[in-house]
């Protein structure tokens with residue numbers, strides 16, 4: 018019996034639940050587990066016996082007081098199974114005062130010894146107290162912060178230790194709505210996807226971004242269900258409580274955009290069968306129609322086929338501020354935010370971002386009149402027409418940049434030039450093609466021809482990034498004009514700020530292509546600055562997101578004043594995995610223990626990280642004062658942040674809602690691995 022029990026514990030290391038748990042908590046498989054064998058005491062030997070569980074502080078609120086429950090004449094199993102209702106630990110004070118006193122004394126001693134809140138199991142056998150185990154107690158984010166701060170005030174730990182006591186990932190729960198725990202207990206999970214953007218969402222199903230907007234405008238709460246999202250869906254995504262997609266991974270469009278907006282998103286739930294025509298989807302053998310209520314948990318990936326009440330985010334009182342203050346004191350990495358519009362920029366700034374590490378300019382092209390001008394540019398077949406169309410977009414871009422500069426109050430802003438392949442701006446559905454051709458005064462055939470000519474077998478490796486500017490330098494010239502004009506205007510308005518616009522050229526793999534685009538930027542920028550009669554500096558840098566750029570970073574640094582590691586593309590191209598499709602097969606890799614985690618969520622330090630480290634070193638070799646950061650989604654992932662600290666980056670940049678997480682993670686990295 019004993020051996021079977023021991024074997025059962027070892028076997029449990031391998032059950033599917035354990036695999037999922039380990040992946041969630043980043044515990045390596047090869048750690049293995051252990052078994053303690055101890056002699057038994059019996060809590061069920063009469064009314065003078067009992068068993069219970071207690072915490073030295075309240076694990077939900079952090080309040081300092083014994084918290085727990087016990088059952089008389091029972092074993093641990095009875096407490097767990099819930100067949101009898103246990104009594105609160107305070108009652109033990111009345112029932113067995115001596116035992117209670119002894120227990121309280123031991124609890125206090127254990128906490129003093131471990132200098133942390135303890136979770137203890139005990140048994141009373143015939144009036145004698147036995148301690149079965151103690152461990153650091155699991156706790157909510159609110160409790161984690163309060164306990165850490167209180168322990169400093171009680172003189173038990175120092176500030177650095179307190180900073181290390183809170184799991185940065187836990188902060189999510191304070192910044193996003195969560196489900197009402199009581200309501201959640203009764204709810205049933207109907208499916209699971211990737212936990213792409215945290216938070217809890219509850220709303221009625223709609224299938225198009227237009228419907229999201231329409232339903233929202235009449236006061237409905239909606240959840241947008243799509244096969245995948247595209248930049249065109251942005252407005253609908255913005256008004257949705259949550260986003261659910263069938264395809265896509267952690268760095269696909271829906272995931273990146275939702276995280277930027279702080280909206281809950283579950284992506285890549287391949288079990289869903291969507292019927293757009295019939296306005297319904299099937300999951301777990303049941304049909305869900307437009308208007309049906311569902312709920313999403315973007316922190317676990319769970320999908321529920323019903324409405325579950327949510328409770329709003331609450332970063333808490335002064336405790337959060339004090340802990341974050343200590344984090345800022347000890348971290349060495351700066352924390353920037355990725356933001357594409359003034360609203361996200363202001364959100365990131367409010368969460369403590371010290372700059373913008375990535376402004377994806379293409380996201381500004383989809384609204385109203387802008388998309389028309391972009392399309393006009395795309396269908397133009399000569400430079401003059403393209404320039405005419407671009408001139409229409411310029412004022413919009415400039416206005417956006419001014420808004421972003423204002424929101425960041427003079428802090429650094431890195432603006433990235435147009436990145437996606439142009440076909441993303443053209444319609445795909447026949448009815449839209451007809452409508453847009455009419456709108457543009459083109460024949461449907463001509464528009465079809467343009468769309469066909471832009472078709473690529475592998476758009477992610479196609480005509481995108483700086484390759485667009487190499488083919489159409491006028492795009493880079495227009496964007497430069499917008500950036501520099503905006504900076505000049507804001508500088509004039511705020512003479513006390515020092516505006517140094519940073520222009521970032523994406524998807525560079527060869528120094529000559531960077532030089533080619535940079536020459537366009539410099540020529541345009543210098544002319545505007547000279548004409549304005551102003552003394553303004555600006556910088557031109559690049560993303561390192563193609564393996565060849567990392568390998569030749571010494572050459573690239575001759576032209577680049579800064580590097581920003583685009584680890585989404587760098588991961589995609591290093592692994593040769595599509596960032597939009599990898600979700601479909603990665604599960605097999607986890608099940609077979611080939612990979613333990615999603616390389617798009619946690620930076621692959623062995624492979625991709627080697628390229629990053631190499632590029633950091635080569636870049637510094639050529640240009641000692643080069644500054645470097647990361648702007649891929651890994652910039653907000655705690656283990657990846659630690660890696661960035663270790664390889665010597667200057668900053669990490671992540672979506673606004675992850676800024677506090679990155680600040681805390683950066684502090685922990687610095688405390689554990691101080692830089693010289």
Ligand code: PEP
Pocket residue numbers: 375377436562582583584585586587648649650
């Ligand atoms: C990246 O590739 O890591 C990046 C930040 O750019 P994007 O996600 O826009 O391709």
Ligand code: MG
Pocket residue numbers: 523562583585586
């Ligand atoms: Mg990229």
